[in-house]
Structure formats: structure tokens, C-alpha cells
Amino acid sequence: MVIFSGIQPTGRKHLGNYIGAILQYVEGQDRADPAIYCIVDLHGTTVAYEPAELRERSRDTAALLVAAGLDPERCVLFRQSDVPQHTELTWLLSSVTSVGQLNRMHQFRDKAGTARDRVSAGLLYYPVLMAADVLAYRAHEVPVGEDQREHIELMRDVAEAFNKRFGETLVVPEGNIPTVGARVRDLKEPDKKMSTTGGTPAGTVYVDEEPASIVKKFKRAETDSGREIVRADDKPGISNLIEILAVVRGTAPNAIEHDFEGKGYGDFKTAVGEEVAAWLSPVRERYLELRQDTAAIEEIFEAGAAKATAIAAPVVADVRDAMGVGKPV
Numbered sequence: 001m002v003i004f005s006g007i008q009p010t011g012r013k014h015l016g017n018y019i020g021a022i023l024q025y026v027e028g029q030d031r032a033d034p035a036i037y038c039i040v041d042l043h044g045t046t047v048a049y050e051p052a053e054l055r056e057r058s059r060d061t062a063a064l065l066v067a068a069g070l071d072p073e074r075c076v077l078f079r080q081s082d083v084p085q086h087t088e089l090t091w092l093l094s095s096v097t098s099v100g101q102l103n104r105m106h107q108f109r110d111k112a113g114t115a116r117d118r119v120s121a122g123l124l125y126y127p128v129l130m131a132a133d134v135l136a137y138r139a140h141e142v143p144v145g146e147d148q149r150e151h152i153e154l155m156r157d158v159a160e161a162f163n164k165r166f167g168e169t170l171v172v173p174e175g176n177i178p179t180v181g182a183r184v185r186d187l188k189e190p191d192k193k194m195s196t197t198g199g200t201p202a203g204t205v206y207v208d209e210e211p212a213s214i215v216k217k218f219k220r221a222e223t224d225s226g227r228e229i230v231r232a233d234d235k236p237g238i239s240n241l242i243e244i245l246a247v248v249r250g251t252a253p254n255a256i257e258h259d260f261e262g263k264g265y266g267d268f269k270t271a272v273g274e275e276v277a278a279w280l281s282p283v284r285e286r287y288l289e290l291r292q293d294t295a296a297i298e299e300i301f302e303a304g305a306a307k308a309t310a311i312a313a314p315v316v317a318d319v320r321d322a323m324g325v326g327k328p329v
């Protein structure tokens with residue numbers, strides 16, 4: 001069973017990325033054969049960005065993944081642009097991708113807004129590149145947060161359409177969305193997801209953030225006018241904190257509700273903040289250390305790209321062959 005997931009090198013990774021995706025990556029590396037994780041720097045070029053920064057952010061993200069527990073010997077960890085099969089497959093898959101479906105993607109609509117003529121074609125094409133990332137490895141499982149559900153549906157549709165049109169060539173992958181923590185919310189505006197571009201600074205907790213700052217952010221988290229520490233649709237702030245603490249403690253959310261029965265919101269927020277800070281602290285320390293050795297990170301990318309290419313190249317060759325493109329296999 002092959003697991004594949006990609007993560008953007010967009011600045012610092014937040015608690016939503018960590019709980020929704022990175023924890024699943026670590027858990028998957030001994031379950032899959034192989035688990036393949038990719039820093040998707042080409043996706044990072046679909047919105048405004050600084051060229052000089054992109055390479056640095058890719059290294060930051062790789063160091064964070066290793067600090068979180070990925071072992072480049074037990075998984076394939078690489079940088080997307082180092083494996084050109086991703087871009088080639090993107091073009092090949094475009095023949096079975098509908099523009100209408102791309103136009104309807106929520107992430108595209110949110111990021112493009114109404115200024116469509118000023119939006120890059122890359123942003124529209126983002127989900128096709130993501131489909132190519134996964135399909136190039138014939139991956140079965142894709143660990144992601146809830147916000148990626150629609151992109152998973154698209155890649156399944158693309159794989160099915162390809163197989164129907166050109167014969168059984170690609171594996172139709174399944175998303176793996178965690179049952180708790182699939183949508184970590186912004187601490188200040190809990191009706192929104194915690195987000196790199198759309199969140200509030202005070203409501204976004206970073207994995208490499210100073211412990212004292214994390215505790216402060218949780219203490220100031222938005223709650224509601226009630227008193228009960230229970231999950232409910234009209235209590236998005238408290239529900240979010242319950243889910244976060246459940247993940248940190250490795251228990252079910254109702255165990256958290258039980259533990260804090262009768263306690264006040266203030267004490268609860270402090271407890272969540274302190275436990276999150278203590279939980280992330282070793283990851284932060286390992287990250288700061290690993291990040292100093294840029295050459296070692298580039299070596300991880302190089303070795304990872306060689307392993308990734310060995311898997312993706314024959315798959316893309318099969319795709320070319322099925323489509324009648326280039327010389328026969």
C-alpha cells in the first residue's frame with residue numbers, strides 16, 4: 001500500500017497543518033510501502049511569492065517534517081520540482097480534466113475572489129498538479145485535512161476518466177481525513193479554519209512558536225457566553241479546544257469533556273495552552289537544530305528525488321504509452 005501526501009512550503013507551518021496532516025504522515029511511514037511525502041514548491045508559485053524565499057521555505061518545511069518524526073530512511077521525502085514527472089503528468093492529465101470542475105473548486109474560488117483576470121492559470125491548475133503528484137506513484141491513500149476533500153474528489157475523477165478513456169493505468173486513490181482534528185479552527189475566529197493566508201495572527205499557532213507565546217494565544221482564545229466545556233455547533237471555539245486537547249492527549253474528545261466537567265473556561269484555556277506548548281516544544285527544538293544544516297537538508301532532497309523518480313518514471317511512461325504519446329514502451 002502506497003501513501004502519498006504533499007505539503008506547501010508556505011512560511012511557518014501551523015497547528016492545523018500539524019494535526020490535520022503531519023501527524024498522519026508520521027503514523028503512515030511504517031504502515032505504507034512506501035510512504036512518500038513531498039514539499040510541493042511548484043504549488044507555491046501559484047500565488048504571489050518571493051523567489052529568493054521559496055527555496056528557504058522548502059528547506060524549513062523539510063526540517064520541520066523531520067523534526068516531527070519523519071525519517072528519510074523509512075519514507076521518501078523530496079522536493080516536487082526535483083522530479084519532472086510531476087509536471088509532465090500534469091499536462092498529460094489535462095486531457096481528461098474538465099475546466100468547469102476546476103472553476104468550481106472552493107479553494108480556487110476563495111483565493112481567486114472576483115479578480116479572475118489577474119489570477120494565475122497556475123492557481124486554476126493547482127488541483128491537476130496535485131492529482132499528478134499522487135497518481136504518479138499509484139498511491140492508494142492520501143492523508144490530508146478536511147479542506148482538501150474536494151481536491152481528492154477531483155483526483156479520483158481524473159484517474160477514473162483516464163482509465164476509462166485510455167485503459168486501466170492509474171490507481172484511484174482514497175483520502176485519509178482524520179476523525180478528530182481534520183479542521184483545526186482559528187483561535188480568534190473559530191468559524192474559520194486555522195490558515196496560512198486567511199487566518200488571524202493571534203488565532204494562528206505555529207509549530208515552531210515559543211512556548212510562552214503559544215500559552216498566551218490559547219489564554220486569549222475566543223469562546224462563547226456559556227459555561228460548559230462540551231462540543232456543540234454553537235460553541236466552535238470550545239469545541240476546537242476540546243478537539244485539540246484530545247489529539248494532544250491521544251484520547252477521545254468526550255474524555256476531555258469529562259475531565260473538565262465543572263471547570264471554568266479560563267482554567268481550560270490555560271490547560272490546553274500549556275499542554276500544546278509542552279507537546280510541540282521538542283519538535284521546535286529539533287527543528288531549530290536541523291534547520292541550521294542546509295547541506296544536510298539538500299542531501300535529503302537529493303536522495304529522496306532519486307527514490308521518487310524510480311517510482312514515478314515507469315508510471316508516467318505507462319501513461320504516455322496508453323495515450324500514444326512518444327515512442328512505445
Ligand code: AQP
Pocket residue numbers: 006007008009010015016017018019020021143144145146147148181182183184185193194195196197198
Ligand atoms: N486548519 C486546518 N486543520 C487541519 N488540517 C489543515 N491543513 C491545513 N489547514 C488545516 C492541512 O495541512 C496540509 C498541508 O496544507 P498546505 O500544504 O495547503 O499548506 P498551507 O497552504 O500552508 O496551509 P493552509 O493553512 O491550508 O493554507 P491556506 O489556508 O492559505 O490555503 C493539508 O493536508 C491540509 O489539508
